[in-house]
Amino acid sequence: MQAQFVIELGDKAQVPIITFSAKSPSLASLRSSYFFRATANDSAQVGTIAAVVKAFGWRQVVPIYVDNEYGEGVIPYLTDALQAVDARVPYRSVIPQLATDDYIAAELYKLMTMPTRVFVVHMLPELGNRIFAKAEEIGMMTEEYVWIVTDGITDLLTTVNSSVLDSMQGVLGVKTYIPKTKALNEFTVRWKKSSPSIPLVVYGLWAYDAVSSLAMAVEEIGKTANFDFKKSNFSGNSTNLDLLEVSLDGPRLAKALSRTKFRGISGDFRLVNGQLQTSNFEIINVNGSGERRLGFWTLENGLVRKLGGSRNGTTYSASNTSLAPIIWAGDSTSVPKGWQIPANGKTLMIGVPVKKGFEEFVNVSFPFSNDTVTGYSIDVFKAVLGKLPYSVSFEFVPFPDAQGNSTGNYNDLVYQVYSGKFGAAVGDITIRANRSLYVDFTLPYTESGVSMIVPIKDDNSKNAWVFLKPLTWDLWMTSGCFFIFIGFVVWVLEHRINVDFRGPPHYQVGTSFWYSFSTMVFAQRERVVSNLTRFVVIIWCFVVLILTQSYTASLTSLLTVQQLQPTVTDVNQLLKNREKVGYPEGSFVEGLLKQLGFEESQLKVYNSPEDLYILFEHGSINGGIAAAFDENPYMKLFLANYCDKFVMVEPTFKADGFAFAFPMGSPLVPDISRAILTVTEGNQMKDIEKVWFKKESSCPDPNNKLSTNSLSLQSFRGLFLIAGIASLSALIIYMAIFLYEQRDVLMSSDSDASLWKRVQTIFTTFNQKDLRSHTFKKSEADNRSIVDVSSPNTNCPPSPSSYSAHTDSSFMFREQGTPSGPETGQASPNVAQSVDEEIVSVVELTFPSPVTSTTPT
Structure with missing residues (x-):
């Protein structure tokens, strides 16, 4: 209020007002052209605080601030900055400026009962010292707590005595960065000589630079200025403020101050719209007898270890590795997780849905107690809690009406978490986009997707082919x-x-x-x-x-093998025939079916597997359904009991699976998600599935069914390749041997034998018997031995069996065009000999001796 009053005076008198200590962001809203703030705006440091919170992954922060304009002015900006990095502000702790120690202790005890363990303290040292002294006294300066202080305390940390520093060990702080320069060093030396008992703080540096800028502005207009005042026009009803005289040179001086730019002892001094521009802050850690620098935050680069490094100006860093190692409260070097289930805190109230069907997932029995809530989802949740490194006290709360029936669908249950009635919701809750606007989901503990199941029929009509x-x-x-x-x-x-x-x-x-x-x-x-x-x-x-x-x-x-075929294979077939389809009551599947084009009259609701089976039995014509749509876990459970009558067919519509719902920003979500991964990757998940999803022994595993697909050429390509290579190799070898034997014919020098004639001769020879083969030579030898032992004068006709050796229908002779010898014109001796041998062989085979039929004695 005092600052606003002084600013109003400056506006009335048209005299520039310069401050080096009023930092509240609310003063910027006054928009006075005569108000100049030669100090940093408190809202400039909220980006640094948000960057630190994001770097360490803290999801909730509680601000503790003084109950005045200074404390309240920065809170809206801080809240917005934290929300930008996905951190919530679940509670605000407001401490009166004149609060007693008992009041402070009571407020701190209240904070101890909350799960959040990250606190941002925004107040001046006088009150802040009392806060930290009491926090240490009641045990809130241990390794599970994170304390961050704003520059209201850190800029004056050199004025704090050692006893207060002892209570602040492990505290992080945001501090205005003042670059070390020669001018600053010289000024510090002069200050210590003139005022050795008064510590030099940043406010003194800003005051010095503010006076310097004013002197420069006066020098700029001093030659023509007389700094006179004139009386303002006022009426009889005017206030005392209206009686103030107006400066004649005030507007010119204000403009000169706005144009002032120089390198001061606090850094670059430049007033933009009456505000000193600052973009760099130090991050410190209270350790030992003073502070220790951890790094810097800049508007361009985020968190950096050093200013002017190689990475500056390239990327924005939000990693805690950009800071030096931190010694936290309790002398711990481990990063606090930022939240804790308090030993004396409230029990986590968990909403569970009351279901009429598919009770294998969630089953709520009455009279109600924690032990009467059972099911697959409940067992998974309990197993996940068992994997957490800490214990969580919880109590299941059913979501029913007075008769034990559900009071709404799953969207309503999720909304109860958002409204604060439940601390979480556990069950077969599907992750959906519209629900994620109100709650945070853990990682899914089961896969999902919407599938279609239809009846099956055995195609017993065997095709003739x-x-x-x-x-x-x-x-x-x-x-x-x-x-x-x-x-x-x-x-x-x-x-x-x-x-x-x-x-x-x-x-x-x-x-x-x-x-x-x-x-x-x-x-x-x-x-x-x-x-x-x-x-x-x-x-x-x-x-x-x-x-x-x-x-x-x-x-x-x-x-x-039984040829089971689905009665319907495509959703478009259902739409074309206007078949009725089923969906579970209260499920998002209804909206999905309407998006696909199904009309309200085509939709049928079911509540349990038994209801679904009855609808299928009636059929679409008789008031039942031709197909049902539901999420995969439900469909698999249904098929486990009716696997011989129904089948799941494509397509499968994408869904993100079942998960647990928590309030947005809940610190439990990351730990629960990691625990879900631990459970699902181990054998414990399989054991839970065996308990709740037992397959009927009469239901064969579909993966073990005999395949009835036709055999393809791909399966036998190697065999045919081997057979083809073997056959071609045999042909090549045979033809090579045959042509080698007929080389005399091919290479004949007879000029009368054309190439075509030689080819004809080769083909004629290829079609004749090869009498040189051992098979024919053996037969000829056997026949000659028979003739030798026969009577030469016998007149008996040949035995009919003697004709069994005939394979040709007539004798074969050389044609008259057989080539003659090259010189005499007579038949070639080789050819003549071949003809004679062939005639003799044929005669002997035709007239065998009767002795061949002798009876053994």
Whole structure:
């Protein structure tokens, strides 16, 4: 009030008023052009306090301030700054300036019963000294407490005696930063010489700079100024203030003061809108016999260890690592957590919902007591509290009406936490955006999401072409092509040396493919004589064995495993057919369904799994539902009891899971969240789930069901690759050997034989028997031995069995165009010999001796 009165006088007389001690932010609202404040505004330091609170993660702060204009002026600014860093002010402790020690003790005892342990003290040293002395006396200067003082105390800390400093050990403080300069050092020396008993504080420095700025302003206008006053015009009803004379040069002097800029002993002196500009503050720690500097706070860089460092001007720091190590109250070096459940504090009142269904999550029985509240969510909450490093006294409070029924939905329960009726809400409460506007949620203790469940039906109608389903079409095509390819390979390798693969073209084609396809049942009767063929067939039989066994297993599962199919697979199908759907009463799912496009007439409410089952039994046509929407935990619980009749289908709509709700800014939330992680990551959570969510023994685990998907080519690609490489290798080796044997034909120097003629000769030879093969040589030797032991004059006709060796329909002779010798024009001796051997062999096979049918004696 005194400052406001003096400012009003200055306005009336148009005389500049300069102050170096009035720091209250409320004075700035007067907006006087003649008021100049050569001191820091108290509101400038709230950014420093908020930065310290944020750096250490404290969520609640209680200001303790003197009950006058000085104390009250900064509190709105402090509250706003703390809210900006997510810190709440749950209580304000106002101390009268003339408070007795008993009053101070009573107020401090009241603070001890509250969980908050971070206090900001804003008052002058006279009252502050008494506060800290009493706090030490009642045990509030221990390691669990945090004390922060404003510059009202720290700027005058050098005037405090040692006994008061002893009671302030571990206190943090915000102090106006005065840079060390040569001018300041010289002034300090002069001051100590002239006034050794009076300590020099920052107010003295500001006063010196204020006088200096006034002198500069007077010098600026002094040549033309006479500093005279004139009487103001007043009427008979005027007050005494109206009788004041008005300065003729006051407005010019005020403008000159506004333009004054210089480097004073307190730092840069510059008045902007009548206010000294300050942007840097020191952060100190009371330790030992004085203060210890921890770091600085600047408007541009936040918390820094040193001014002018390499990081200055680059980033804004809000980390406590930017400060020097702190010795807290109680000589502790551990950072206080900022809150504590008081031993004599109130019991935490926890609201729990009263549910009609899904009581596995929360079940409230009456008559009510803490022991009658059970369920999965309750057990999780108790397990989480057991992981905290401290004990929390709590009491469950049901959220019912007089009959024990719920008085509202979950939004109403959350709002009761916001209004202060409950200290927390525990249950199957889903984290939702609209609820987070009123409370703080812990981390979720279970996953969630909204899913759709529908009835299932067994697709017992087996398709007539079901035998094709075990393999995909690309695997069928690949298998068929390989059977044909293997048949071709076997024919190439066998037809010149194996009579089973000779004969008319259609007979050779049929025999080759018959042999290839018969490997599916390993019923091939033709023998293969080539080692290359045997190599190919062994590889191919291995491929066929795996393919047929896989096909048999897949077909068996298709014909025997129950083919359960959902009746509805898409939400759009429900909307198109205007089917009725169900949702749990009081759930946010109702709003979600309306957003999807369901009308009110299509929505059905259920309260329990039994109600839901009845709705499904009736069906959409008979007043029931075709599908139900609910959160995953409820759906899984429902399916555990009815897994053979219903199934969960896509899509799943995102939800953030179940969590516990606390008042906004509650210091319990971070600790509870960390404890939830500890419980969910361990075996304790599994044990709780086993107790409340037992699966029926008749319900098979869906993850263990036999897969009925068709086998794809991807699964057999390696086998076909091996078979293909083996077959191609055999073909290449065979053709290389054959062409090497026919090199005389290919390299013939006969000018009459064209290239086409040579190719025809090669193909003709390729289609003939290879009489040099050991298979035919063996047969020829056996027949000659039979002729030698036969009677030369026998006239008996050949035995019918003798014709069994015939595979060709007629004798084969060389065509007349067989190349002649190069010089004589006669047939080549090799060719003639080959023809003779072939004729003799055929004759012997055609007319065997009757002796072959001798009876053993």
